[in-house]
Amino acid sequence: MLIDTNKCVACANCVPVCPMGAIYVDPDIGRARINQDECVECGTCFRGMSQEHLNPTLVRTVRKLARLFRFRFEPEPDVCPTAAFVMNELEMPRLVRQVFSDPVVEHKSTGIKGRGTEEVKTNDVNPRVGVGEVGYTIEFGRPGVGVRFRDIQEMTLELARMGVQFEAKNPISHLMTDKSTGHIRADILDEKILSAIVEIKTTLDQVEAVLGAVEEVNRRIDTVTAVGISTRCDDSGEETQLAQVLEDLGYGAERAKTNMGLGRLTNAEAA
Ligand code: SF4
Ligand code: SF4
Numbered sequence: 001m002l003i004d005t006n007k008c009v010a011c012a013n014c015v016p017v018c019p020m021g022a023i024y025v026d027p028d029i030g031r032a033r034i035n036q037d038e039c040v041e042c043g044t045c046f047r048g049m050s051q052e053h054l055n056p057t058l059v060r061t062v063r064k065l066a067r068l069f070r071f072r073f074e075p076e077p078d079v080c081p082t083a084a085f086v087m088n089e090l091e092m093p094r095l096v097r098q099v100f101s102d103p104v105v106e107h108k109s110t111g112i113k114g115r116g117t118e119e120v121k122t123n124d125v126n127p128r129v130g131v132g133e134v135g136y137t138i139e140f141g142r143p144g145v146g147v148r149f150r151d152i153q154e155m156t157l158e159l160a161r162m163g164v165q166f167e168a169k170n171p172i173s174h175l176m177t178d179k180s181t182g183h184i185r186a187d188i189l190d191e192k193i194l195s196a197i198v199e200i201k202t203t204l205d206q207v208e209a210v211l212g213a214v215e216e217v218n219r220r221i222d223t224v225t226a227v228g229i230s231t232r233c234d235d236s237g238e239e240t241q242l243a244q245v246l247e248d249l250g251y252g253a254e255r256a257k258t259n260m261g262l263g264r265l266t267n268a269e270a271a
Contacts, residue, residue, distance in 0.1 A: 001039055001046060005031045007084035009059045013077055014045050014085075019143035019194065032084070040146055040194045041090060041098035043105075050076075051083035093188040096149070100171070100193035117169050117199060128167070129232060133201050134242060137228040138214060141195035149175070150189040151221035152196060156182030158213050159200055167199035204231070207245050233258070 003014075003023075008031040015023050015032070022038040023045065025031070059081055090098055098105050129135035138155060141147035152172060160166075160182030166173045177183050202210055211227065218225045231242040237258070246253035 001034055001041060001043070002086040002088050003032050003034055004084045004086050005029065007056045007082040008032050009056055009063065009082055009084075011063075011081060014049060014080060017045050017048050019044055020146055020192075021144065038146075038192065039097070040101040040192055041094070042101040042103075042194055043087065043098070045080075046085045046087050047104075048078075049085075050079045051085070052079055052081045053083050054081045056082045056084075093185075093191055096175070096188050096191050097193050100196050117167060129201055129230060131232050132204055133231065134204055134207055135201045135230045136199070136210065138198045138200070139195060139226045139228070140198070141193065141223050143194060145224055146192050146194055147196060147221075147223040148190060148192045149184050151223050152198065153182065153184045153189060154221050155214065155217045155225075156184065156198060158182070158217050159198070159210070162202075162206065162209060162213060164200040164202050164206070164210065167201070170197070170199040172196055172198050204241055204245065207242065208249060211249060 010025050010030050010032055012025050012032065015025065017023070018034075018039075019042060020038050020040055022035045022040075023032055024035070026033045140152055140155075156166070156172070156176065160180060166176065166179045166182075168179075172184070173179060175184050175188060177185055200210075207229075214225065214227055229242070229246070231239060233239045239255070243253045243255075
């Protein structure tokens with residue numbers, strides 16, 4: 001995202017809109033700027049504000065005159081008065097910022113919409129998590145925090161060393177150069193995004209080690225993580241093994257969601 005300095009009148013309306021705190025008014029030039037290293041290309045500033053098309057010179061003159069007479073001329077708070085934002089065409093590697101951060105942009109780099117796959121939430125259409133297996137979602141980042149691929153790779157390297165299985169259709173898996181080692185494309189490692197989800201599965205006996213590894217890596221990376229965990233119930237709809245493991249680890253497991261396996265395959269690509 002860019003700000004056209006010829007149009008910007010430094011009203012600062014956009015500063016609180018950015019979920020990454022990447023926009024600031026530069027006092028040296030009297031215009032708003034975007035910290036390009038922190039900007040995750042989420043598009044919130046561009047779409048979240050009304051764009052008016054006032055003449056920038058006129059607005060600056062009125063604001064200067066207003067200051068002289070000690071009153072203020074400020075546009076409505078949810079408006080960029082001069083339509084100064086420019087959504088530039090992005091290419092790889094920066095494009096990954098947009099596809100992982102802008103909810104209206106498809107994952108062109110991976111061919112998948114959204115941060116994770118639908119099946120990881122339902123296991124409803126195909127038997128992705130089989131009997132005796134455990135599925136995990138490891139979510140990185142939040143608005144205001146974000147995450148760099150280098151930190152995600154710290155986790156995937158550790159998980160790969162433990163022999164977990166990465167979900168092939170997951171967007172992060174698509175960006176791996178080697179799923180057996182957990183390496184992610186080198187050219188995107190410094191790119192920052194709002195959030196991402198890694199999807200893996202293991203056998204039940206690996207749960208303790210995996211959760212321990214996630215906790216350990218989480219301490220040394222510069223972001224926040226949240227873990228979701230799932231498994232299959234038996235024929236009577238009960239599940240005791242995973243719940244017991246989690247309880248033994250002190251997690252106080254509650255069943256959050258039960259899927260009945262009633263999904264049907266309507267789009268082979270999306271399954
Ligand atoms: S809202 Fe528009 S005019 Fe105001 S500081 Fe931001 S970019 Fe500049
Ligand atoms: S695109 Fe998103 S992260 Fe970048 S400046 Fe705009 S609101 Fe901030």
